[in-house]
Amino acid sequence: MSAFLDSDLPHDTVSRARTGAADAQEAIYRAFRQPVRTLARRLVPSAAQAEDLAQDVFIEVLQSLARFDGRGSFAGWVRAITVRKCLMHLRSPWHRGRRWVEALATAGVETELPEAAVANDGEALDLERALAKLGDTARVVVWLHDVEGYTHAEIGSLLGGTASLSKSQLARAHARLRELLEPDGVKTACMPASTNC
């Protein structure tokens, strides 16, 4: 499940950080550093860009504390900022141009070292590689829905579309992941809409 769920802070830390208390700001950074980095890393294919974005998220979080009204969870607020930052990055012409150039230059070559390689977990490594091969939208949708627990309506809204967009992207992501993870085991059954049993 979302790593953000285990990362909330006592309310007074946020209040103190809002008044500029450096120790409270640092506590926020340390509490959310890992969930923010992990989420950015899952949504953005480039590790270096994800790290930069994670730092940008904290700049924004610490500069915008006055806007957190305490009605929802602070962790949810930080997560929303992280998701928005990553989506803004993925929508940027710079990123799209870079993806296009990389696709040309590195066709079939793995350029990033997934986290599971560090953990020496073969199955997770396969999944991370497969995840990295998804299109940006499909990857964002499958992660936000299946891991972070966003609803299709929420994801559709974030993507500037509807719940249907999110549903179709989730189906596409699952089909593609299954193809990538079980290249020999994927049956045509259950994938097409109109095959006979």
Add this chain to the structure above:
Amino acid sequence: MHARIDELLSLRDGATVDARVRAHVDQCGDCAAALAGTKSLRERLRALPPAPALAADGWAELQGRLAVQAGRRRRLAQVAPFAAAASVAALALFATLRGFDAPSHPAAGPEPLVVLDDESVEELRARSQALDELLAAMPQRPAVARAGTSVPIETLEAEVQWLDHQLSLAGAEPDAAVPGTERLWRDRVEVMDSLVRLRYVEAQHVAL
């Protein structure tokens, strides 16, 4: 007919699914296996390891960036009125030297900006929208721009983008209930005004 993957995902998530699809999945081994596969994939995604720890702590770097950002915003607040005044002066100078008649186009020679302290969020938002429209009505930027105007224009555009992002974060809340929203709109009006003026000066360079 087998269940489609979107139907299997709906079943997995407890969403509404046609009863016939549900009955089919209960009876069909392939579909039941595919449904189990979607559940298994979700569990595997959730079990992926977190991003590995970095050697660098990051907090010191973040503090440095926060200080730089604070300085940048302070400088921008100080410089924006002068940039606007300089743009107007440059415009007046060009008009005088070239015997230039200010065209009736709305992008030409906007009135000097006065942002009153007691303007409401609604008034500031309307002003901001008017400046957006003014900017949209201006000609495309030249392919080869002068560094003297291009760099400040890009800086101001980045600032507008940042403010828009801040406003989008506050957007779900009623304006009056969100502290700082008025300040953001005020900043946006000021930055947009400077941007429009600089774009106007740049457009005049191209035209001359």
